[in-house]
Amino acid sequence: MYFGSVRFFKHLIVAVILLLIFGLTISTISLVVINKNYKGQISEMQSGTVLAQSNLVEESSQNSLSIAYQELYPDLHATQAEVKRIELKTVYLTFDDGPSARTVEILDILKKEDIKATFFIIGKEGEKNKDLLRRISDEGHSIGIHTYSHVYNNIYASVENYLDDFYLTYELIYNTTGIKPEIFRFPGGSINKYSAQDYVEIIAEMTRRGFTYYDWNASSGDAVANATANSVYSNTVQSSEDKDRIILLMHDSISKSFTVSALPGIIEYYKARGFKFECITNDVSPIAFNYINY
Ligand SMILES: [Zn+2]
The missing domain is CATH 3.20.20.370 (Glycoside hydrolase/deacetylase)
Known part of the structure; x- marks a missing residue:
């Protein structure tokens, strides 16, 4: 009789080990894929932030350029003393x-x-x-x-x-x-x-x-x-x-x-x-x- 025999138990153990190895491999592969995606998202977010920041810098430099009164009377300047x-x-x-x-x-x-x-x-x-x-x-x-x-x-x-x-x-x-x-x-x-x-x-x-x-x-x-x-x-x-x-x-x-x-x-x-x-x-x-x- 095959079920209950020593051969059956041997085959069962081999099958369990193979299943475990297969499961571990699958989960490792999925972890690597998830991690890769996550990293991609982060770097996308970071580059987005940098882009937003550079936009801000650009906007603020445009703002400072747009203060029209700073352009008035270009000769109206004094040299400040360095020590008071x-x-x-x-x-x-x-x-x-x-x-x-x-x-x-x-x-x-x-x-x-x-x-x-x-x-x-x-x-x-x-x-x-x-x-x-x-x-x-x-x-x-x-x-x-x-x-x-x-x-x-x-x-x-x-x-x-x-x-x-x-x-x-x-x-x-x-x-x-x-x-x-x-x-x-x-x-x-x-x-x-x-x-x-x-x-x-x-x-x-x-x-x-x-x-x-x-x-x-x-x-x-x-x-x-x-x-x-x-x-x-x-x-x-x-x-x-x-x-x-x-x-x-x-x-x-x-x-x-x-x-x-x-x-x-x-x-x-x-x-x-x-x-x-x-x-x-x-x-x-x-x-x-x-x-x-x-
Ligand atoms: Zn007065």
Whole structure:
């Protein structure tokens, strides 16, 4: 009898072994095929990602090329100083909104005291007082750009408007004094309610062009209504008391005769504290407003 015989069991064992070998071979082959497909998919996905990334790079470089205002006024550039100075016991007197008849009086006081200061001028006032622009420069003071029109609504409406206005004053200063201005001050400071929409873009563009802006950390308060020589002096002292490095905001527009009257006392105050007086050049480390609260 074959079933149950020793021969039968021998054949059964051989058949089981052959089946096992066959099964193992089949599963190994399928694993290899699956793995191959999987790898193919991954490399496809990877090349897809690379393609998507290269598309992104292309798009972003196209975007940066499409910022039209970067092409405006190709000569409107400044060379930034590589090292910025932070000098303590130093005060930088700054006068905005001139030049005017007050500027003459201020220059006389500065000359008598042998002190240098910085004038952030309004272009349309400079147009009328070109001799004063030359005098400021000849006597060793700094000239910076404040604005041409000083009309906040217009200059802060767009980066293009800001550049249009800025360039007029840049050209005026360069053509009148032979000096290319490198520093500037925003009307109302670097951020104010008019510039809040686009100040980041304006600052970025002006910085890209190499210009340096300076806000202030002490104010004479001479722009407020009812200011007097006394209030200008006491505001200056009050806002300077706790500081060792000061950029002081003042104005030399035509109505500021009280600023002129207060100036000798202000100079005395800083001298008594042992301060030296410097004008701002672009190697002076800027004082800029803090934007966190805006
Ligand atoms: Zn101003």
